[in-house]
Amino acid sequence: MLKIKELTIENPILLAPIAGYTDSPFRKICMTEKCGLSVTELISAEGIVRKNRKTLEMLKFTEEERPISIQIFGKDPYVMADAAQIVENYKPDLIDINLGCPARKVCNSGSGAALSRDPARIESIASEIVKKCTIPVTAKIRTGWDDGNKNYMDVVKALENSGISMIAVHGRTRAQMYSGRADWSIIEDIKKHSSVPVIGNGDITSHEMAFEKINETGVDGVMIGRGAMGNPWIFSGKTPGIEEIIEMISLHIDLMTAEYGEYGIRLMRKHIASYIHGFRNSAKIRQEIMHHDSKRGIMESLKELA
Ligand SMILES: Cc1cc2nc3c(=O)[nH]c(=O)nc-3n(C[C@H](O)[C@H](O)[C@H](O)COP(=O)(O)O)c2cc1C
Incomplete structure (x- = not known):
């Protein structure tokens, strides 16, 4: 404290x-x-x-x-x-x-x-x-x-x-x-x-x-x-599994679009790159996400995270 x-x-x-x-x-x-x-x-x-x-x-x-x-x-x-x-x-x-x-x-x-x-x-x-x-x-x-x-x-x-x-x-x-x-x-x-x-x-x-x-x-x-x-x-010391990471990204996207509208999706790209950094196929997913303008597309790509 x-x-x-x-x-x-x-x-x-x-x-x-x-x-x-x-x-x-x-x-x-x-x-x-x-x-x-x-x-x-x-x-x-x-x-x-x-x-x-x-x-x-x-x-x-x-x-x-x-x-x-x-x-x-x-x-x-x-x-x-x-x-x-x-x-x-x-x-x-x-x-x-x-x-x-x-x-x-x-x-x-x-x-x-x-x-x-x-x-x-x-x-x-x-x-x-x-x-x-x-x-x-x-x-x-x-x-x-x-x-x-x-x-x-x-x-x-x-x-x-x-x-x-x-x-x-x-x-x-x-x-x-x-x-x-x-x-x-x-x-x-x-x-x-x-x-x-x-x-x-x-x-x-x-x-x-x-x-x-x-x-x-x-x-x-x-x-x-x-x-x-x-x-x-x-901050909490938790070790998140893939599911929790994807849930956090989903929440983050929602907060970004509430704040910035559609532009929030673009601003989110750098954050997603950080969230998935270190995963085996992160480079490929990062590439895909650059072309998505919707949350649905991003979430679809994230299903491949492994
Ligand atoms: C891209 C970037 C932007 C930053 N912007 C600020 C800022 O607005 N105000 C501030 O006091 N420090 C800023 N910093 C410094 C960080 O608060 C911190 O002191 C520094 O990154 C070292 O801590 P870290 O190793 O935990 O990142 C910035 C650092 C980076 C890398």
């Missing part, structure tokens, strides 16, 4: 934000397997305050997705705080600040991982948000900008000073992007020296490994991103 201020999280295995993946249907899927906390993808604070229609759409969620965190990114403390106030009207359980996105587009504008180079700015962003919000505010960080600049302790202290309630750490630098291995010794170091709950993140591929990391490093919980793609059972 994990406590973030007044919020109690039963399962310490949480969903990590993944742009283009952790939408409302995927969050519901993860919650069917008792994921501890669901989360949106990164959402632009600028877009929120400008009331951009598409951006505001991304803030929507349903009760089954709780507890849920909404993640925002930006660099201006006042814009971020105004955005957080708008976000709070949607009544999420947490608001998370993105301090780890390595994408050039995000970093060049001074947001995401670029902020790690300016802990003073991080402190003012987080302080302004904490001041304006009544729900707990959290942050997700990397270990630093690059090998020569692993200033994570400065960032952690800046966040603690601002009154943040939890810190999630992806054990890579910005320069590493998603390559190499997450450095869990840094995550352990942060946990040892931090006064707020610390969530470890990076390269967890199974339920057992999640608890190994918690036991080895003492972190309060873990976040799983890529390991949850096509494998929501990573």
Whole structure:
């Protein structure tokens, strides 16, 4: 059990934000397997305050997705705080600040991982948000900008000073992007020296490994991103048979079409590829599914799964 201020999280295995993946249907899927906390993808604070229609759409969620965190990114403390106030009207359980996105587009504008180079700015962003919000505010960080600049302790202290309630750490630098291995010794170091709950993140591929990391490093919980793609059972520890996998895909398709209409079928292809990855004939089925525009066709192809 994990406590973030007044919020109690039963399962310490949480969903990590993944742009283009952790939408409302995927969050519901993860919650069917008792994921501890669901989360949106990164959402632009600028877009929120400008009331951009598409951006505001991304803030929507349903009760089954709780507890849920909404993640925002930006660099201006006042814009971020105004955005957080708008976000709070949607009544999420947490608001998370993105301090780890390595994408050039995000970093060049001074947001995401670029902020790690300016802990003073991080402190003012987080302080302004904490001041304006009544729900707990959290942050997700990397270990630093690059090998020569692993200033994570400065960032952690800046966040603690601002009154943040939890810190999630992806054990890579910005320069590493998603390559190499997450450095869990840094995550352990942060946990040892931090006064707020610390969530470890990076390269967890199974339920057992999640608890190994918690036991080895003492972190309060873990976040799983890529390991949850096509494998929501990573949160519950169940080992699904082929039938359960097909049932989950069927439910996922229904949720996708309810959310996006027919386009949901196309968006579902990448998810199905993940669900069936590793099966003997997955390559052939994946090919077939590329040509289906209906749930019926997809389900027919999945009958061949072996
Ligand atoms: C395609 C992709 C999109 C991502 N989008 C986000 C995001 O929107 N916000 C965020 O904080 N992290 C994002 N991440 C980082 C993940 O949350 C996570 O920190 C990283 O993938 C390492 O964890 P994992 O090994 O469990 O996937 C993204 C990662 C990937 C691969």
